[in-house]
Amino acid sequence: MSVSTATVSAKVTAGLATSQSRRGAVSVNSLTKNFGPVKAVDDVSLSIEPGEFVALLGSSGSGKSTLLMMIAGFEASSSGDIMLDGMRINDVPSYRRGFGMVFQSYALFPHMTIAENIAYPLRRRGLRGADVEREVVKALKLVALDGYGTRLPSQLSGGQQQRVALARALVFRPPLLLMDEPLGALDRKLRQQLQMEIKLIHKEVGSTIIFVTHDQEEALSMADRVAVLEQGRLQQCGTPRELYEQPAIAFVADFIGEMNFLPVELRQSGGEVCARSADLGLEVMQEAGQVLTSGDRGLLAVRPEYVGLTPDERATAMVLESAYTGTNQSVLVQVGSIRLTARTSVSAGRPLFQSGQRVRFEIDAAHTRVFPAAR
């Protein structure tokens, strides 16, 4: 066990809103975790700037939680490094890392009042008396729970409990805050409200945040950068916009948002790839970003909002089903053996598409991407 952890478990000194003076740079290098023959986390490298808000996004079993548990120190890594501000912390026990952590199940101590829960990390750091009281009051204010200090966790709603958990994880001003599906147990309305609050609090305290979620909408709306994990591997890490508009692989394209995947044949010509589909009567030219060879089958990915529809009695495409969602209408269209979804904005005066209606469709080539059909 390393002894040089004094800076990691630094005592509380400054005011709550003070930034961490650029502490909280986290990086993992070739981090791997084996559970027997299974690689739960497989050679993941990721570098996070101080103050950045990064979401780890993936379905269950993708390794996102295991990665977080290794950063938190609850899980030993099999190989690779975890670095905090340039220092390797793999062998620092969790209780000396000094990271805040918020759990999905809140994990408030049921035998302590809210104030005692929040005072807990301060007491462990040697604070006593009025200092503790002042910090607790400040932390409660931060999460808008002033005056709740004397209650017990069981007397609070789920959303309030999670706010307390957040206050408890932030009260000792950790350079890094880890959140393990913190909103997973809450209903939709409350979740959206807390998402906003967490973003505001992040701005206010300036800690680095690593946020695990399986909800892509949550990841996109909250994080500065999103790291998509699948089968233990880091598939792509980028800003929400990069992930949505320039997915690097078909998995990410499929996982983030809605996406049509249309089967195409590929032909390479110079620096460009031509994706053709005879069924759809379609030909799209793309820069050959990936290794695509002529004659391969490929997938042309296009988001529903870039599929345009026009009513046309003589067209071969037909509306199968449609769903009206207020501002938009999602329309499922059958073209030969292929089905694709279009999203059209609803405007006054224009009738909605109906099942059985013949339509002509257009695909906006500028917003398509081509992937090899390796799925």
Add this chain to the structure above:
Amino acid sequence: MPHRRDALGREHLLPVLLLLPIVALFSVGYIVPLAQLVLKSLQHEGAWSLKSYIEIANSPAFLWIVLKTLALAATVTIVCLLIAYPLAYAISKCPPRPAAFLLLIVTLPYLTSVLIRTYAWIVLLSPNGPVNQLLLHLGLISEPLQMVFNSVGVYVGMVQVQLPLMVFPLYAVLARVNPSLAKAAQSLGSPPSDAFLRVTLPASMPGVISGCTLVFLSSLGFYITPELLGGPDSYLIAQGISLRVLILGNFDEAAAQSSILMLTVIAVFLIFRQRIAEELDDRPNNNVSSTGKSSTGLSPRSPILERLTAVLHGPLMRLHEALTVVRRPALYVSAGLTLLLLVLPFVVVIPLAFSNAPYLTFPPPGYSLRWFSSLLKNTQWLDALSFSLRWAGLSALLSVAIGVPAAFALVRYRFSARVPVYLLLISPLIVPHVVIAVSLFFALAGSSLIDNPLAFALSYTIIGAPYTVVVMIAGLKRFNRTLELAAASLGSSPLVTLRTVTFPLLLPTLASGAIFAFIVGFDDVVFGLFLSGPTATPLPMRMWDNIRLEISPQIAVIAVLFLIVLALLMVLRLFVGAVVQGRRPQESLHA
């Protein structure tokens, strides 16, 4: 969840250290004496010999006793199953609060001395007791029935004594059966009774098996109830053993019979070991792998059975509709009668304690406190009471001290000897006390430890610590370990986490474990029979002698006092729980 790194550290030495005290004590007071007992049974006059076994095998009387014991245990098991199932089912259908209350009623007899309950049955079933009086009054019989001091009394008493052991596992399983399953079956076309037979009953089979195993095994070695309620014809194997040791002095044969009884029990125990060791595992036990199903996933049922079901479906539906009216009342009446059977002894014992008669008669002709004052004046009773309180109390503390670390080691660490150690530590719940007591008697005979309080402290700990271990294991498994991770993330070292989070939250469980261990020691008769003497006489021995020699209302007084103490302990336990769950807000910050 994959394994997390243990918050208490990764040292392999730690589980060994945690288990060391209990394993050491069990070795000295349990394993070695039992091993000596088996060795003794294989010797005759200092040489290796199977003489005792040959003599036993050639004795038709012994074989007859074995058969009778097996028959009694089997009958008691079946009767218990039949009457416990409706009760457990009804409780599992109750809302939480009534269910908790009903479970408390089931627990009450389990926690009350077998002596007290047996005494109550003597009163209830005696020729001029309330049961006979009621039957005579109703004109069902013209002569009082002889129901006590023969096998009828033994059966009634045994069933009542063993009933909680059947209700608990059944309830545990039935409460876990997802109620949506039966509803789903109904929505798919099964009438409720059919849904019960096809869904609920199969799902409750694990509870049926563990309940039957528990009742059968503990009936095999039962001593007190048959001895007090039975007549000369209901003489069982445990009585045979104690008779050989205490009266006949035929130690070799006693050793052989004890070994046979113990090995039979251990064999049955090991057959059902899988089910029992499952208690330790976190894996849900419904991950049934490939069964004998065909490739379609349907069980290959014979066409005849299929056709028969189809033919019977119509009539069954009609029968079910006809029974709908009585199904529910029948369930509740049956459950109610079982509850009555459980509480009947207390109904009798309490008024009896306030009797003003100088001898036992029920109902009492009048009420007074004479038997209370007679108890308070009798130094023999008071000495025995203080002896039992002191040594059962000490062994309860000891049980906690050695049982709690052991439970931690068993729940929190994975090591190769884990399951064997667990089975060893809970085995005193299964091995008949008569056998353990005889083995201790042989081991201590000739030393100054017979008629010595230390022998009681040792034996009470051996029969009490398994309860502490079991209760603590259950508590630790329920414990939300994320709280410990949270404490670590907030800066607590493992020891600080233990002190500030784990221990305070487990305090109620700890109290339960201590109470169980205390009651087990405080109630003991069997060890008293072999280890007591003029200087070391626990309370149950005084009661035992009183019931056998004079049977006075004195026992009822002790029963009432016992119930009061029990109620106090339960209040204490609730209080501990309340303190942990919700401390007064005032002390929140200024601790």
